[in-house]
Amino acid sequence: MAEDAALQIDDLHGFYGESHILHGLSLAVGKGEAVAIIGRNGAGKTTTMRAIMGLLERRSGSIKVKGKETIASPPEAIARLGVGFVPEERGIYASLDVADNLLLPPKLADGGASLDEIYRLFPNLRERRRSQGTRLSGGEQQMLAIARVLRTGADVFLLDEPTEGLAPVIVEQICTVIDGMKKKGHTVLLVEQNFHVASQLADRHYVMEHGRIVDVIARSELTAKLDRIRALLGI
Amino acid sequence: MSTQVILGQLLVGLINGSFYAMMSLGLAIIFGLLGIANIAQGAFYMMGAFFSWMLLRWAGIGYFPALILVPLAVGLIGMAIERLLLRRIYRLDHMYGLLLTFGILTFIQGLFVWLFATAGRPYPVPAELRGGFDLGFMFLPAYRAWVVAASLTFCLATWLIIEKTPLGRTLRAATENPNLTRAFGVNVPALMTFGFGVGVALAGAAGLLAAPIYSVSPLMGGDLVIVVFAVVVIGGLGSILGSIVTSLALGLLEGLARVVYPQGANMVIFVIMIAVLLVRPAGLFGRER
């Protein structure tokens, strides 16, 4: 996979302080692929995302973004390689209004959505653009979190639980947006607890448990391995 | 008590208030962005005054060029200090920030005492700003009017930049959530260095403005920074306009006290601080940090 890989992780160990969370994780995401990491609460999925983004204090092993080694890189350097991050907590700034939240992330490359395109995709955001960022509903905040990285021209997207706690209608909208990313040829790495969403969007699924990858399931194998997946996720 | 005297004291109060505003604005930027209570702000104020004096004495460079050069010089020194010293302690408890800046204050004051002794040196009011205006009910010295106008301009310019520009937007974002802001590709560490530079440049500029009024001495910043800390506790660290308004109001109250009860004037701000703490511990405009 190596040359084509947008993201290549080998033997990643990650720590929060003294706690050893990630135990020799390895995964790869090809250019233009959509890959999901699924697993129970506490499996280490968010920690993995943070590690990729350079937000984990102690990590060792190898993380290559578009072929460049980033295990020791600071977050800003990783982002500038063209990575767009949508964190689990959404991270909407309370001290900025919606428009400023949208405009904050700097342009990383050409090809990002223009402000007009964003407002066309997410009309709510235009309406609320002078509201304080955190005054938005959960669904609107999630849209904002995704919208702002669409503007930057990033082509590798890390989405951590983008549909968590949202109403089915909004979940559908978000799936449409992510599908749009895929159609543009962007790379998507998705953490999802909602298996239905993950199975809709992802070409491959990594199953994580206790900080390790325990299985890799291609889309074609989904029906065959459904029972196994249910057992692993505890559904 | 003549109106002239009262208004004169209120003007002094307004001037002090403007210095409080510039200093506390600098403190707020630094505390917000770096999480450091920069007690060395007093040292940068003093350096601003001293650099102005040195420029005039040793290079014949006058007040108006100094308005640009001095804050720039102080800002650069601040950025060097941030990169070399402060950066190493961010991962530690916040108290070490205060201890380190206290050490820096002590060192810089000691350095200037060693080089220049403690006696105050005069700095002349620039020729263009001498004299004043007869307003009928009082005589307004030109330099004092200038100081108030200049400080307010510095403060409002800072406010504008922070609230209305892309740079300010990035600064506010980095203050609220530095890690996420880095994850968007913003070089937050460099921004922090820059922010510290701006914060201390404001103190240096205040020092320059103060030089013709209060003579230039190595210990001039120490007592001032303690008052400014009290001002910051009263106003809270939530809003820029709040800090400016609080500073000016407290300066005026101090001036008023000097008219009504001169022996207590120095203590007014601290007494108000006690009262505010008992009623609103987070400060008047504060947001718990």
Add this chain to the structure above:
Amino acid sequence: MSALPQAMVARAGWAVLVAALLVAPWLFYPLFLVKVLCYALFACAFNLLLGTCGLMSFGHAAFFGSAAYIAGHAAKEWGLPFEAAMLCAVGGASAIGAVFGYISIRRQGIYFAMITLALAQLIYFLALQLPFTHAEDGLTAIPRGKVLGLFPLDDNMVLYYTTAVIFLGGFSLVHLVLNSTFGQVVRAVRDNEMRAVSLGFEVNRFKLLAFTLSAAIAGLAGANKAIAFKLATLVDVHWSTSGNVVLMTLLGGLGTLFGPVAGAIFFVALENYLADSGLPVQLVIGAIVIGCILLFRRGLVGEIENLLGMLARRSKKS
């Protein structure tokens, strides 16, 4: 930190301390030692608040200095004997401590430090105004009197041993408090305040008690200093004195038992050494403090304890 090296340092420290106190005046100038002991006790008082409540006061000169003035005034103007003057001073410092404590305890960390700084500045300005302090001239010619009504304190050796006893008493009290149930409770409060509150502890009452005690012991040191040197001045209530006690405790080792003592010895000795050189103490101390925070932030005693701890762990492994 394992108990073994800490206990080792503690026991060795006590032995060294008592022996040193007995022998010192035959080796060093007694008045120099008296100065060291007063500041050492002052630093211990500051450290008590830090060690129990995790609160770093930047205004302890308020208690040190006001006690100096009160003791001086009581001895000179009221003609009170030595013990009574000291008692008045400690009482006064405790009262101010209780009031300041009540106000400042509501906040923690940086805000607490800033508040204590401002409150002490209030005392400084009061001292500047009140007639009995004689402002810039200071309160001079304070009589030393007699200890226990018998031994004249004008004899420097008597003065020294009296100071040593006072110091040892205060130091033992600090040690007792730090290791007592009270000390443990307050430390529990510091480490997890919410838990302590939920367990029913009157958190603020404990903090206030610790604060007041810290102020009282600082007052004891200040009163001792005023009577020993026959002088109480504005410097004793100035923010630089508050800052100095913080810095000397930092250099010696924040939160350690003997750190403040080591720091005080270093500080007073340095001040003495530099007095003739024309180099301001501030310059040297500032540089040392910066270096200390960046490289050896545990301070002298703290780094020694840490080193012993590492050696103990290493010997356990092998």
